[in-house]
Amino acid sequence: MGGDVMRVTWGMMVDNLLAGMSGAASRIQRYQTQLATGRRVNQPSDDPIGVIRILALRSGIERAQTYLDNVAQAREWMTVSETALQRAGSVMAQAKECAQRGASGVLTADGRRAIALEVSGLIDELLAVANTSYLGRYVFAGTDNDAAPFALTGEPPTAWTFSGNAGELRWDIEPQTDMVVNTPGEAVFGGVEGPFAALIRLRDDLLAGNVTALAAEDLSLIDSAQTVVLNALGSLGANSRRLDQAGARLEHLHQAFVESLSGYEDVDMAEAIINLELAESAYGAAQGVAARLVRPTLVDLLR
Amino acid sequence: MRSTFFGLETARRALAANQRAMDVAGHNIANANAPGYTRQQPVLSATAPYTLPSFVRPAGAGQVGTGVAVMEIRRLQTDLLATQSRQVASELGTWASRDEALSQLGAIVNEPGESGLHSLFDAFWGAWHALSTNSADPALRSGCLGGALALCDGLRRLAQQVESMQAAADQALEAEVAAVNSLACRISELNDQIRSVTQLGDSPNDLLDQRDLLLAELASAADIRVREHADASVTVTIGGFELVQQFGLNELATRADPSTGFREVIWAGHDLTASLSEGRLAGIVEMRDGIYGSFLGDLDQLASGLVAAVNGLHQAGFDANGLPGGEFFDSGSLGARDIRLSSAVIADLSAIAASSTGDPGDGGNAVAIARLEDEALASLGGLSLAGFYRSVVSSLGSRAREAERAMATQELLARQISNQQAAVGGVSLDEEMIRLMEHQHAYNAAARLLTVMDEMLMTLIDSLGAGT
Numbered sequence: 001m002g003g004d005v006m007r008v009t010w011g012m013m014v015d016n017l018l019a020g021m022s023g024a025a026s027r028i029q030r031y032q033t034q035l036a037t038g039r040r041v042n043q044p045s046d047d048p049i050g051v052i053r054i055l056a057l058r059s060g061i062e063r064a065q066t067y068l069d070n071v072a073q074a075r076e077w078m079t080v081s082e083t084a085l086q087r088a089g090s091v092m093a094q095a096k097e098c099a100q101r102g103a104s105g106v107l108t109a110d111g112r113r114a115i116a117l118e119v120s121g122l123i124d125e126l127l128a129v130a131n132t133s134y135l136g137r138y139v140f141a142g143t144d145n146d147a148a149p150f151a152l153t154g155e156p157p158t159a160w161t162f163s164g165n166a167g168e169l170r171w172d173i174e175p176q177t178d179m180v181v182n183t184p185g186e187a188v189f190g191g192v193e194g195p196f197a198a199l200i201r202l203r204d205d206l207l208a209g210n211v212t213a214l215a216a217e218d219l220s221l222i223d224s225a226q227t228v229v230l231n232a233l234g235s236l237g238a239n240s241r242r243l244d245q246a247g248a249r250l251e252h253l254h255q256a257f258v259e260s261l262s263g264y265e266d267v268d269m270a271e272a273i274i275n276l277e278l279a280e281s282a283y284g285a286a287q288g289v290a291a292r293l294v295r296p297t298l299v300d301l302l303r
Numbered sequence: 304m305r306s307t308f309f310g311l312e313t314a315r316r317a318l319a320a321n322q323r324a325m326d327v328a329g330h331n332i333a334n335a336n337a338p339g340y341t342r343q344q345p346v347l348s349a350t351a352p353y354t355l356p357s358f359v360r361p362a363g364a365g366q367v368g369t370g371v372a373v374m375e376i377r378r379l380q381t382d383l384l385a386t387q388s389r390q391v392a393s394e395l396g397t398w399a400s401r402d403e404a405l406s407q408l409g410a411i412v413n414e415p416g417e418s419g420l421h422s423l424f425d426a427f428w429g430a431w432h433a434l435s436t437n438s439a440d441p442a443l444r445s446g447c448l449g450g451a452l453a454l455c456d457g458l459r460r461l462a463q464q465v466e467s468m469q470a471a472a473d474q475a476l477e478a479e480v481a482a483v484n485s486l487a488c489r490i491s492e493l494n495d496q497i498r499s500v501t502q503l504g505d506s507p508n509d510l511l512d513q514r515d516l517l518l519a520e521l522a523s524a525a526d527i528r529v530r531e532h533a534d535a536s537v538t539v540t541i542g543g544f545e546l547v548q549q550f551g552l553n554e555l556a557t558r559a560d561p562s563t564g565f566r567e568v569i570w571a572g573h574d575l576t577a578s579l580s581e582g583r584l585a586g587i588v589e590m591r592d593g594i595y596g597s598f599l600g601d602l603d604q605l606a607s608g609l610v611a612a613v614n615g616l617h618q619a620g621f622d623a624n625g626l627p628g629g630e631f632f633d634s635g636s637l638g639a640r641d642i643r644l645s646s647a648v649i650a651d652l653s654a655i656a657a658s659s660t661g662d663p664g665d666g667g668n669a670v671a672i673a674r675l676e677d678e679a680l681a682s683l684g685g686l687s688l689a690g691f692y693r694s695v696v697s698s699l700g701s702r703a704r705e706a707e708r709a710m711a712t713q714e715l716l717a718r719q720i721s722n723q724q725a726a727v728g729g730v731s732l733d734e735e736m737i738r739l740m741e742h743q744h745a746y747n748a749a750a751r752l753l754t755v756m757d758e759m760l761m762t763l764i765d766s767l768g769a770g771t
Contacts, residue, residue: 044414049697051697055696070435073437137437137439
């Protein structure tokens with residue numbers, strides 16, 4: 001009997017075999033879970049550091065979607081505002097044409113009255129434009145936007161009132177970055193030199209036959225009101241470009257987050273299948289050994 | 304001059320000794336699979352020789368052997384391995400409790416899953432973002448309320464589940480103490496039996512095996528120290544307190560700690576909860592206080608951070624009616640287990656203060672609240688709410704992984720030691736069969752010797768005696 005050879009008993013072999021089999025079985029279970037869920041990380045202990053990234057990336061994806069929604073809403077809001085301002089611009093263009101026609105010396109008083117009627121129509125149209133709403137909210141009313149902000153007083157109208165405010169609608173379009181999406185209505189349509197003032201003055205001068213005023217002051221008043229509208233359109237355009245850029249960045253970010261999440265979270269199918277097969281073959285080998293271990297001992301041989 | 308019948312006694316001794324040796328082999332074979340059994344070995348030795356007196360040399364012509372006897376039946380156990388095995392069992396007991404607690408916690412936290420708390424936070428902030436774009440919209444207001452209710456439910460559910468696991472651990476402590484006492488009681492009884500056998504000069508091998516088995520079981524429950532006395536009885540101490548004494552025992556008990564309401568382990572009036580270092584008892588205490596308790600603490604910290612931060616901004620804003628905002632979360636809640644919305648917000652959606660100016664269309668305050676998502680809070684050690692939760696989940700994961708690995712290592716170590724013990728003390732059937740054969744042949748030979756003696760005496764008595 002070699003002194004340095006460890007005595008091996010049947011019990012030891014059985015114990016080791018059982019430990020090996022249960023180890024292989026638990027590995028099989030782990031890879032099967034990975035394959036069944038398609039995820040590499042199914043609980044925090046699978047990858048304690050990775051789980052932080054996965055959770056943060058999920059938030060990032062969710063939030064990028066939120067900002068994309070905000071950008072889409074802002075774009076609709078701004079498109080509505082833009083259309084309205086373009087209509088206001090065309091109203092002012094028509095008003096300018098009316099002023100030029102009215103300033104002509106050959107026109108009779110009746111002719112001017114007819115033009116004044118036309119201008120009254122333009123005033124009504126301008127009112128409709130200034131009270132443009134989007135999904136129940138008035139786009140030129142500032143933050144007090146649940147009621148029509150502009151109203152005309154007098155019949156025929158001689159003045160206008162503004163019941164909104166100059167509040168800004170600031171929406172987050174990117175993380176920690178907001179943008180003013182609304183156009184201040186009073187600054188664009190109101191004011192002593194604004195479109196309403198210009199149109200009312202034009203109509204009054206047409207009715208009064210005030211040809212000199214029509215040719216000079218009214219025209220310049222209409223021009224400056226037109227400028228205010230065009231400036232508002234310009235700043236909307238600039239904001240809408242900013243919105244496009246933010247949207248593109250968010251799309252890119254969203255895509256990048258989705259890709260890295262998949263990298264952290266998704267199981268590498270080929271690797272998991274190979275691991276599963278390795279674990280299964282280890283299990284099979286252990287079973288094979290078990291079958292052979294229940295072999296005859298010396299007890300069976302000594303008869 | 305030798306005795307005529309001298310050889311008969313030698314043969315008798317050989318028969319008896321070999322039969323005894325075969326009995327021992329039989330006992331070993333019978334107990335081959337009995338847990339805790341240690342193989343026994345007969346120690347055969349020549350009996351005291353007989354000096355033949357003679358005429359010329361009264362003493363010294365040469366000694367004649369008188370045969371064989373079983374001097375002792377030895378138990379092949381090494382105390383060092385038994386001590387090591389108990390230490391490993393204690394550590395394994397601790398890690399098993401830790402592993403159990405952490406994997407249960409991992410299962411109920413359910414991250415990274417779609418239904419985990421983290422996604423409820425995401426949805427909560429998302430609802431505020433949505434509200435900021437149209438604060439007058441009742442649908443968005445109720446979306447915000449729904450997100451907040453789901454978040455409160457999620458926090459409460461998680462906290463309550465962990466609390467019930469904590470209560471279960473506290474009950475398990477009671478059961479574990481009862482198990483320790485029962486083991487201690489049986490060890491003490493065995494002490495008495497072993498002492499009485501030892502005092503007679505015998506080695507109570509099988510009783511020692513039983514006691515070692517009980518000591519190993521006890522070691523997995525607590526980090527015990529075993530000291531053996533000259534009379535083969537043992538003293539077992541836990542954290543320096545004598546559980547089993549040389550004569551008698553002193554059982555453990557539990558009582559409710561008035562400050563926490565949880566059980567503490569006491570020995571003769573002393574609180575030894577803090578002295579428990581390894582083993583299932585210590586593991587259960589750690590599970591209850593260190594794992595479940597600290598996780599609940601983290602959840603409470605998270606919940607109160609959320610309540611304070613959101614309420615602070617909410618109260619600075621204005622509701623849908625232009626009135627200053629009240630509380631959003633009920634600040635009367637104690638932590639995660641009872642976090643809830645303020646009754647004003649639940650009763651009336653318009654109480655949500657989304658506006659920072661009082662204008663119904665303004666969503667500035669909703670933006671401000673939504674931005675809390677990424678804001679570092681001093682009460683959370685400079686982490687954001689979600690960041691704090693992520694770090695809690697991650698550290699839970701690291702600890703669970705450590706426990707899994709330590710468990711595997713300890714199990715391997717335990718198996719190695721048990722293999723080493725088996726290498727010394729385990730029964731090998733092959734070996735026993737060979738021993739059996741060996742002694743069978745020796746027995747046969749001794750019987751043959753007796754026959755020869757018999758024939759010799761027959762020759763002597765019959766042939767010589769008949770001649771008269």
